[in-house]
Amino acid sequence: MKTLNPAVARVLKRLHYPLDVILTCVRWYVAYPLSLRHLEEMMAERGVSVDHSTVHRWAIKLLPVLEKAFRRCKRPVGKSWRMDETYLRVKGEWRYLYRGHCQVAGDGAVE
Structure with missing residues (x-):
């Protein structure tokens, strides 16, 4: 398994949810036309209690860092x-x- 970019790892260090939950929510928020409240409902259906404002904070924190990390890897x-x-x-x-x-x-x- 690949190791995380240090900048991404630094941002994720203080977050209290599992990494796969955070990245799934942020990916769905960016990739599909879903509202934050829809994401909250979708995660609740999967047994994860997460507030829509938490997903919004994850997106604000992670998207700039992920964009920089992906840009470096872009061929x-x-x-x-x-x-x-x-x-x-x-x-x-x-x-x-x-x-x-x-x-x-x-x-x-x-x-």
């Missing part, structure tokens, strides 16, 4: 994209195969 993406696609016969059935790749600016490597 470079080029401006030129290529898509290869074909049909193959596998065990008598036709299957669609595709692959996308980009030309990374500067080094000419194809991913």
